[in-house]
Amino acid sequence: AQKVTQAQTEISVVEKEDVTLDCVYETRDTTYYLFWYKQPPSGELVFLIRRNSFDEQNEISGRYSWNFQKSTSSFNFTITASQVVDSAVYFCALKRTSGGGADGLTFGKGTHLIIQP
Amino acid sequence: EAGVAQSPRYKIIEKRQSVAFWCNPISGHATLYWYQQILGQGPKLLIQFQNNGVVDDSQLPKDRFSAERLKGVDSTLKIQPAKLEDSAVYLCASSEGLAGVYEQYFGPGTRLTVT
Numbered sequence: 001a002q003k004v005t006q007a008q009t010e011i012s013v014v015e016k017e018d019v020t021l022d023c024v025y026e027t028r029d030t031t032y033y034l035f036w037y038k039q040p041p042s043g044e045l046v047f048l049i050r051r052n053s054f055d056e057q058n059e060i061s062g063r064y065s066w067n068f069q070k071s072t073s074s075f076n077f078t079i080t081a082s083q084v085v086d087s088a089v090y091f092c093a094l095k096r097t098s099g100g101g102a103d104g105l106t107f108g109k110g111t112h113l114i115i116q117p
Numbered sequence: 118e119a120g121v122a123q124s125p126r127y128k129i130i131e132k133r134q135s136v137a138f139w140c141n142p143i144s145g146h147a148t149l150y151w152y153q154q155i156l157g158q159g160p161k162l163l164i165q166f167q168n169n170g171v172v173d174d175s176q177l178p179k180d181r182f183s184a185e186r187l188k189g190v191d192s193t194l195k196i197q198p199a200k201l202e203d204s205a206v207y208l209c210a211s212s213e214g215l216a217g218v219y220e221q222y223f224g225p226g227t228r229l230t231v232t
């Protein structure tokens with residue numbers, strides 16, 4: 001069975017601080033895909049990044065960076081110099097691999113990030 | 118490019134009533150998903166369509182939930198009869214293809230309250 005765990009329910013930091021959101025996953029598949037989504041107060045899920053299990057290189061996009069480590073089954077997300085606009089719920093997700101072309105996502109419970117001015 | 122459209126945005130019904138949600142995916146997207154997001158939790162996949170065929174409905178409570186995607190474009194999700202625990206946001210997403218290669222684009226969701 002697949003599972004995504006985001007142990008941090010809520011994180012609150014002051015603007016300009018760096019913050020890391022943790023994600024630990026479980027899967028029996030040798031090939032799999034991981035995602036991060038942002039859900040602002042408006043409610044719409046916004047895609048941030050997709051990573052396949054073959055690519056363990058860290059990725060940086062502006063103030064965002066992701067650290068993928070297969071050895072610890074983790075895919076952590078860091079925001080550098082946080083801003084108030086980063087306040088949202090962030091979800092880590094794993095692509096389902098139940099066969100037959102099924103590829104819906106299994107989401108974690110999310111981390112509510114609060115950036116205080 | 119227009120995003121995924123959903124309607125209605127909000128719906129309040131009493132338990133045991135029926136309700137239907139509509140989704141229009143991004144033009145050309147063959148794959149369509151319905152997710153249920155209960156307050157404080159991550160979205161949970163209910164059903165996946167590839168064109169007008171069902172690919173995965175293993176987590177759909179089939180005794181009360183049904184979904185269809187006629188002509189491989191728009192989709193409707195129905196609940197009959199609704200229970201209190203069905204209160205949630207129902208999200209529709211679409212993708213050009215497999216999630217590993219293409220991202221899923223989500224609609225704004227329909228917030229259902231069952232009283």
